[in-house]
Amino acid sequence: MQKVRLLATAAMGLEAIVAKEVRDLGYEAEVENGKVIFDAPISAIPRCNLWLRTADRVKIIVGEFKAESFDDLFEGTKALPWENYISEDGQFPVSGKSVKSKLYSVPDCQAIVKKSIAERLKLKHGMVSKMPETGALYKVEVALLKDIVTLTLDTSGAGLHKRGYRTGQGEAPLKETMAAALVLLTNWKPDYPLIDPFCGSGTIPIEAALIGQNIAPGFNREFASEGWNFIRNKSWDEALTEAEDLAKYDQKLDIIGSDISHKLISISSDNAIEAGLSDLITWKQMQVSDLTIKQDNGYIISNPPYGERMSDQEEVKQMYHDLGKIMNEHPSWSVYIITAFEAFERQFGKAATKKRKLFNGFIQTNYYQYFGQKVKGE
Missing domain, CATH: 3.30.2130.30 (VC0802-like)
Structure with missing residues (x-):
C-alpha cells in the first residue's frame, strides 16, 4: 500500500x-x-x-x-x-x-x-x-x-482543534481551528501589528503567533494513528523534523490581546505559556474604549460578544460603536470582526468592504472585513 x-x-x-x-x-x-x-x-x-x-x-x-x-x-x-x-x-x-x-x-x-x-x-x-x-x-x-x-x-483521535495549550477558557470559547481560519482569511503578515481587543481566553492571538512563526499547530499533541503499524515511525520522525526545521522561532511579532475581564487575561496568559508563546504576545486588561493605536498598517482580528441575551445588547452596541469610532481615526488599519449581531455595521459606523458567512459552532455569523488604506512606503 x-x-x-x-x-x-x-x-x-x-x-x-x-x-x-x-x-x-x-x-x-x-x-x-x-x-x-x-x-x-x-x-x-x-x-x-x-x-x-x-x-x-x-x-x-x-x-x-x-x-x-x-x-x-x-x-x-x-x-x-x-x-x-x-x-x-x-x-x-x-x-x-x-x-x-x-x-x-x-x-x-x-x-x-x-x-x-x-x-x-x-x-x-x-x-x-x-x-x-x-x-x-x-x-x-x-x-x-x-x-x-x-x-x-479516524487518524487524528481528539479533534485537531485540541492543540494541547488550552488550560482554561471563557463561557463561549472560539475553537482553535476557527481562530486560525479568521487569521488566514486576512492578508496579515507577521511583520504587521495585530490586536484582538476582545480576546477572551486568547485563542486568536495564540493562533496568530503560531501562524506568524510558522509553528505546526499539532506539534505538542498526540494522534491516534501514531500507534498504527502501517505508518512507519520514520514517517512521524520525518514529519516532526520538518515541522521543527520550518518553524521561524526568531520571527519577531507585535501581537496584543486585551479584554475587560481580569480573569480572562490571566487565562490567556496561562494558555500562551502552555503554547510556548509567552514572550510573543502582550496581554492587557482594559475595555475597548481605552484602545490606543500608535502604529500604521495594523490589523484588528476579533470575536467580540454577540449580545445573544437581550440584557447584553445595549452594552454590545456601545462596544461596537467605541471600536468603530477609534478605528475611523486609523484608516491604514484593517479590521476583521466575526459576529452574529445583525446590526454590526450600523453600530460600527461603516459598511464592510466584504462579508463572509461562517458558522461559529452552530451559530451563523458574518465575518465583517474592512481593508485598510496602507500608508505608502510600508
Missing part, C-alpha cells in the same frame, strides 16, 4: 481554506460540502495531522459503495482490505450516521459493519477465536448518504 485516500473534515464555510492548506502541503484536493478529499502517500497522515490548522480531523477513506440492504452493507464492507490497516489485536469501535438512506437504523449499520470487519480480519489474519481488541485504537465510521456508504478510519 503506497497511497491512501484521505478526507479532511471542515466546518461549513471553511472548506476552501482547508483545501488551500492541503494544497500547500503538496497534495491535489477536491472540495465537497464539509470535507476535502485527496490522494496522498501514507507519509501525508503525520504531515496533515501536524500542519492542518483549520481542519477538524483527517480520516482514511477505506472504501465507498452503494448499499440498499443489510446484505449489501455486510458484503461491501467485507470486500475492503481492512487487514492493510487494522492490526491483529487492534481495537475497532464503529460509529455511524445515516442521511436519506434506506438503511436508516444507525445501530444496526454499526453492528453489521463491526461483524463484517471482524470476519474479514479473522480470515486474513488466520484467526479462529474472537478478535482480542487489546492493541491500538482504530475508530471506524460508517456514513450513509442517499444509499452510498463511506467507511473511514
Whole structure:
C-alpha cells in the first residue's frame, strides 16, 4: 500500500481554506460540502495531522459503495482490505450516521459493519477465536448518504482543534481551528501589528503567533494513528523534523490581546505559556474604549460578544460603536470582526468592504472585513 485516500473534515464555510492548506502541503484536493478529499502517500497522515490548522480531523477513506440492504452493507464492507490497516489485536469501535438512506437504523449499520470487519480480519489474519481488541485504537465510521456508504478510519483521535495549550477558557470559547481560519482569511503578515481587543481566553492571538512563526499547530499533541503499524515511525520522525526545521522561532511579532475581564487575561496568559508563546504576545486588561493605536498598517482580528441575551445588547452596541469610532481615526488599519449581531455595521459606523458567512459552532455569523488604506512606503 503506497497511497491512501484521505478526507479532511471542515466546518461549513471553511472548506476552501482547508483545501488551500492541503494544497500547500503538496497534495491535489477536491472540495465537497464539509470535507476535502485527496490522494496522498501514507507519509501525508503525520504531515496533515501536524500542519492542518483549520481542519477538524483527517480520516482514511477505506472504501465507498452503494448499499440498499443489510446484505449489501455486510458484503461491501467485507470486500475492503481492512487487514492493510487494522492490526491483529487492534481495537475497532464503529460509529455511524445515516442521511436519506434506506438503511436508516444507525445501530444496526454499526453492528453489521463491526461483524463484517471482524470476519474479514479473522480470515486474513488466520484467526479462529474472537478478535482480542487489546492493541491500538482504530475508530471506524460508517456514513450513509442517499444509499452510498463511506467507511473511514479516524487518524487524528481528539479533534485537531485540541492543540494541547488550552488550560482554561471563557463561557463561549472560539475553537482553535476557527481562530486560525479568521487569521488566514486576512492578508496579515507577521511583520504587521495585530490586536484582538476582545480576546477572551486568547485563542486568536495564540493562533496568530503560531501562524506568524510558522509553528505546526499539532506539534505538542498526540494522534491516534501514531500507534498504527502501517505508518512507519520514520514517517512521524520525518514529519516532526520538518515541522521543527520550518518553524521561524526568531520571527519577531507585535501581537496584543486585551479584554475587560481580569480573569480572562490571566487565562490567556496561562494558555500562551502552555503554547510556548509567552514572550510573543502582550496581554492587557482594559475595555475597548481605552484602545490606543500608535502604529500604521495594523490589523484588528476579533470575536467580540454577540449580545445573544437581550440584557447584553445595549452594552454590545456601545462596544461596537467605541471600536468603530477609534478605528475611523486609523484608516491604514484593517479590521476583521466575526459576529452574529445583525446590526454590526450600523453600530460600527461603516459598511464592510466584504462579508463572509461562517458558522461559529452552530451559530451563523458574518465575518465583517474592512481593508485598510496602507500608508505608502510600508
